[in-house]
Amino acid sequence: MLVPTDQRRTTMRRPTRTTLRTSVMLARPSDASTLPALLRRLTSKEEGMATAEYAIGTLAAAAFAGLLLALMRSGSLSGALQSIIEQALSV
Numbered sequence: 001m002l003v004p005t006d007q008r009r010t011t012m013r014r015p016t017r018t019t020l021r022t023s024v025m026l027a028r029p030s031d032a033s034t035l036p037a038l039l040r041r042l043t044s045k046e047e048g049m050a051t052a053e054y055a056i057g058t059l060a061a062a063a064f065a066g067l068l069l070a071l072m073r074s075g076s077l078s079g080a081l082q083s084i085i086e087q088a089l090s091v
Contacts, residue, residue, distance in 0.1 A: 071077050 072081075
């Protein structure tokens with residue numbers, strides 16, 4: 001049920017993860033204390049990743065692993081790495 005802005009309760013439960021979107025959504029221009037509260041929320045440090053960020057990070061890691069696997073299977077890079085390892089072990 002949508003409640004008009006002027007009939008909203010003044011105390012809202014703070015979200016567990018403060019983001020720019022939630023800060024703007026919770027801000028009410030009629031309150032005198034809105035600007036300081038909004039500035040505190042915007043300058044607060046966000047920690048952790050959201051579900052979408054985990055998905056993007058996982059896809060990026062899988063793509064990077066695939067690229068490394070393709071590079072390792074190529075003959076020229078494999079030979080270069082093998083010579084570097086042999087030189088390191090011979091010392």
